[in-house]
Amino acid sequence: MFIHIGDSNVIQSEDIVAIIDYNLVSSSTIMDEMMATAHQKKQIIGPKKNAKSVMITKNTIYYSSLSVSTLKKRSSMIRAINKLDDYSDEIVP
Numbered sequence: 614m615f616i617h618i619g620d621s622n623v624i625q626s627e628d629i630v631a632i633i634d635y636n637l638v639s640s641s642t643i644m645d646e647m648m649a650t651a652h653q654k655k656q657i658i659g660p661k662k663n664a665k666s667v668m669i670t671k672n673t674i675y676y677s678s679l680s681v682s683t684l685k686k687r688s689s690m691i692r693a694i695n696k697l698d699d700y701s702d703e704i705v706p
Contacts, residue, residue, distance in 0.1 A: 616687050618668055619679040620659050628670040632684050635664045635676070648674065 615623045638644045648667075651657050651674045659676035666684060668675040677684060 616684070618675055618677045618684060618687075620677065622659060622675055622677070624668065624670055624675065626688055628672075629668065629688065630671060631669040632681050632688075633667045633669065634681050635666055638667055 614626050616626050616629075617623050633644070638648060648657070656672065657674045657676065660678070661676050663678045664676035665679060666677045666681045668677050668684065
């Protein structure tokens with residue numbers, strides 16, 4: 614399934630590695646190094662200006678204008694939908 618993460622970006626939910634608060638990125642030297650490397654490789658998408666969170670996927674890092682809690686709710690809804698049983702074959706018209 615796909616998740617809309619703001620700023621016209623939609624990603625596959627299975628590709629998500631981490632969702633991090635944007636304010637925590639600059640407080641960690643490891644995160645700073647990771648972001649610098651991704652920036653050099655042009656693997657960062659989205660405007661940094663209004664970023665509230667950072668979404669890390671297998672191949673790309675996204676700046677998102679949505680909060681971590683909003684993104685977490687969206688990903689949780691997708692997990693819940695995937696766990697639902699499909700009874701569409703049992704419906705008789």
